[in-house]
Amino acid sequence: MAATAISSAEAGLPQGRANRQALVEKLVGMGFAFPAFLLLLVIIITPLIVLFYLSLTDYELGALDFRSVGLGNFQKAMSDPVFRRSLWNTVLYVSIVLPGAVGLGLLVAVLVHSRKRTRSFYEMIYFLPVTSTLIAMATVWQVLLHPRLGPINAFLRQIGIGEVAFLSDPSLALPTIAVIGIWQLVGFNMVLFLAGLSAIPKDLYEAAEIDGCANGIDRFLTITWPLLGPTTMFVIITTSITAFKVFDTVAVMTRGGPAGASEVLLYAVYLEGFQYFHTAYAAALTIIFLVFILIFSVIQTFVIDRRVHY
Amino acid sequence: MSTQPLPPSAVQTSPGLARTRHILGLVVTHGLLLTGAAFILLPFVWMLATSIKPPDEVFTATFSLWPKRFYGVENYSYALTAAPLLRFALNGAILCGGILIIQLLVAIPCAYALAKLRFPGRDVLFVLVLLGLAVPVQVPALPLYIGLANLGLLNTYFSMMVPFFLSVFAIFLLRQFFKSFPDDIIHAARLDGMSEFEIVWRVVTPSAWPAIAAFSVFSIVAHWNDLYWPLIVITDASLAPPPLGMMFFANAETGSNYGALTAAATILTAPLVITFLFARRQFIQGITMTGVK
Numbered sequence: 001m002a003a004t005a006i007s008s009a010e011a012g013l014p015q016g017r018a019n020r021q022a023l024v025e026k027l028v029g030m031g032f033a034f035p036a037f038l039l040l041l042v043i044i045i046t047p048l049i050v051l052f053y054l055s056l057t058d059y060e061l062g063a064l065d066f067r068s069v070g071l072g073n074f075q076k077a078m079s080d081p082v083f084r085r086s087l088w089n090t091v092l093y094v095s096i097v098l099p100g101a102v103g104l105g106l107l108v109a110v111l112v113h114s115r116k117r118t119r120s121f122y123e124m125i126y127f128l129p130v131t132s133t134l135i136a137m138a139t140v141w142q143v144l145l146h147p148r149l150g151p152i153n154a155f156l157r158q159i160g161i162g163e164v165a166f167l168s169d170p171s172l173a174l175p176t177i178a179v180i181g182i183w184q185l186v187g188f189n190m191v192l193f194l195a196g197l198s199a200i201p202k203d204l205y206e207a208a209e210i211d212g213c214a215n216g217i218d219r220f221l222t223i224t225w226p227l228l229g230p231t232t233m234f235v236i237i238t239t240s241i242t243a244f245k246v247f248d249t250v251a252v253m254t255r256g257g258p259a260g261a262s263e264v265l266l267y268a269v270y271l272e273g274f275q276y277f278h279t280a281y282a283a284a285l286t287i288i289f290l291v292f293i294l295i296f297s298v299i300q301t302f303v304i305d306r307r308v309h310y
Numbered sequence: 311m312s313t314q315p316l317p318p319s320a321v322q323t324s325p326g327l328a329r330t331r332h333i334l335g336l337v338v339t340h341g342l343l344l345t346g347a348a349f350i351l352l353p354f355v356w357m358l359a360t361s362i363k364p365p366d367e368v369f370t371a372t373f374s375l376w377p378k379r380f381y382g383v384e385n386y387s388y389a390l391t392a393a394p395l396l397r398f399a400l401n402g403a404i405l406c407g408g409i410l411i412i413q414l415l416v417a418i419p420c421a422y423a424l425a426k427l428r429f430p431g432r433d434v435l436f437v438l439v440l441l442g443l444a445v446p447v448q449v450p451a452l453p454l455y456i457g458l459a460n461l462g463l464l465n466t467y468f469s470m471m472v473p474f475f476l477s478v479f480a481i482f483l484l485r486q487f488f489k490s491f492p493d494d495i496i497h498a499a500r501l502d503g504m505s506e507f508e509i510v511w512r513v514v515t516p517s518a519w520p521a522i523a524a525f526s527v528f529s530i531v532a533h534w535n536d537l538y539w540p541l542i543v544i545t546d547a548s549l550a551p552p553p554l555g556m557m558f559f560a561n562a563e564t565g566s567n568y569g570a571l572t573a574a575a576t577i578l579t580a581p582l583v584i585t586f587l588f589a590r591r592q593f594i595q596g597i598t599m600t601g602v603k
Contacts, residue, residue: 022428028506029429036420037435039476044442047450047457054452061456108346111339118340124590125347128354130597131586133535135553136575139560140353143360143568149369151356183350191594216335245446248537252557266448266538273452274542283452290449297444 054283061277073284083285085260086268089174090244093264096178097185097243102235104182105189106228110220112190113197123194126187134184138252141180142167167254170261177249177262185242189235196231200224237300244292265289361385361573368568385569386577392570393562395577397548398555402581405470405540405551406530413477413529414522421484422510426496436485442478447539455542469543470551474533480525487521488514527589527596534582552578 055073059066077083112122129137144150145166153163166176204223247266250256256263256271269289273282359375360368362382367374389395423429424436450473458469491514499509515522537553544550547558559574586593 024506025427026429029423029427029432032419032423032427032506032510033429033432033435035416036476036481037431039416040435040438040442040478043454043473043476044445044450044478045438047453048445050453050456051450061459104346108343111343114339115343118343120590122343122347123594124587125350127590127594128583128586129350131531131582131593132354132579133552133556133575133582135535135537135556136579137353137357139556139575140357140360140572143572144353144356149568183353186346187350188597191597245448247448248553251537251541252560269448270538270542274455279452279456286449286452290445293446293449294444 051283051286054280055287057280059280061279066280069280073281074288076281077284077288082260082263083268086256086263086265087288089261089263090246090265093174093178093181093246094240094243096175097181097246098236098239100178100182101185101189101239101243102232104186105235106193106232108186109190109193109197110224113194123187123191126190128187129184130188134248135252137184138180138249141249142253145176168258170258173254173258173262177246177253180249180253181243181246185239189239192235192238193228193231196228197224200227234300237296241293241296241300244296265292357572357575357579360568361576363569365567365569381569382573385573388567389559389570389573389577393555393559393574394548395555395559395574398550398552398578399581401467401549401555402534402551402578404467406533408467409471409474409533410526410529412471412475413480414526416475417477417480417484418515418518419510421481422488422514424481424485425488426491426493426514427506439478439481442476443482447473451539451542458543464543465546465549467549470540470549473539477525477529480529483521483525484518487518491517523592524596527593531582531593531597 056068056070057066058069058072108122108126112119112126115122144152147153147163147165147168152166156162156164164172166172200223204227205219208219208223245266246264247270250262250264250267251270254262256267265285266289269282269285272278272285355375359377362380362385363377364379364381364384367377367379367381420435424432424439454473455464458464458472463469495513496509499513504513534551535553536551537557540551540554541557544554547555550558556574556578560571
């Protein structure tokens, strides 16, 4: 009723008024978008341009003059054993966290999904690490993992394995931090998987049952897994990006140690840029970091597209 | 669904066997879930337990959770006097509140313009917003730091907040939401003589409340817990938000006073965790609707 009244009123507008209306819309639109555009320019676009420019120079914070070095910083990075180690460590970290956090997230989601009364109880517990301050919890993990005073080592001693120096043994530091990364991400991935699971029509399972898909594993492989495909891809990408940005736990628990065994990409960027003030070199490292993130994001856009069309 | 019992009619086996399988399934399911839950809860439980233990019991490294001698008052009061923990929490609240208000003030009109108004540069702006989604704060950090240092703005609340004033994610999310708002209502409001400004804030924004609430949770959780950027621009402990404050405190205590350390961790983790326990749905929605943090 109201709608028809409006459209007839609009149709009856004289040409001049319609033009004025369009002009007002243009001005208002630009006005509304202006603060966001300005901030976009100041916070993202200009810094990105400056970053690219810096990466081609030898600028160090506070230096009065600097010169162009072309791609020298990138060549330096590629041959810098410290940077190469941090890149390798990051890849290693992602390769532990990714299967752990995605696999366990899926397992927990599948188990929780079929619960009725206890579902919210489990959901709450598993989601707890996502909301808690990681720096504070990393400090608690340090206490837990302490070689002499921590309960984990007390337990290992009691069952006869003996003391394990989780954070000071070079071969264990990074995997230990990765386990904490898994601890933090499982609940987040569980919730994403639960959303995917509830979108699967129930009657598919009934149909499968009639067709002889009797046990749970059969049903999981024939229905749940294929239909959950897009969700799984999405979870894989978001987990990769989050894991790739690992910083907090390293900064608090090991500071890249022992002997660089847990130095990761962002921590290297932080040290070069904000501790040693090798600004130009850090800019080059940041660009390498950005390239990785962009690769993940492109895949993600592609995956989300597929999910929409699904 | 792996442990749901099959309806008796569909199963060839005897009811007794089906019942045994059902119970076995339940045991396995809850066994796995409870094991996982124990792993998840371990640091929380140990944090609370250690925070009420006296030093001599901390150093004996047994599994006993409950202290023989209750030392909670001493630990917490020590933590609160040794470091300005409440100040850190207040800083966190100022930081999160300031960021959120400006994010919404900037994003809501922009999202409305992108969704409902035709103006030059609209498509370019939207593409920039989409590209902005892929750029984490660590990327512009270096130039922003140089700029703030040159302006003499390091060690201010402003420096801590400014990279986050624009949330491209909020614009993206709210634009999706506003697009589905009926055009007829907007036309009717215009005919009633409402300005576009009034339409945005009094007609469209109230309808987007669920999206705004979810975004607020996401924003607050992200910035309460963020370490990277405050670590770069803040060296003055009196301005530190919770994660940075925790780091200062842990470094100052050199890891020896575990009772006080875990008491501090409890105090700084509590505000968000308690809110989460009360508003579980909104939290889970808010944090996961983003996909990417």
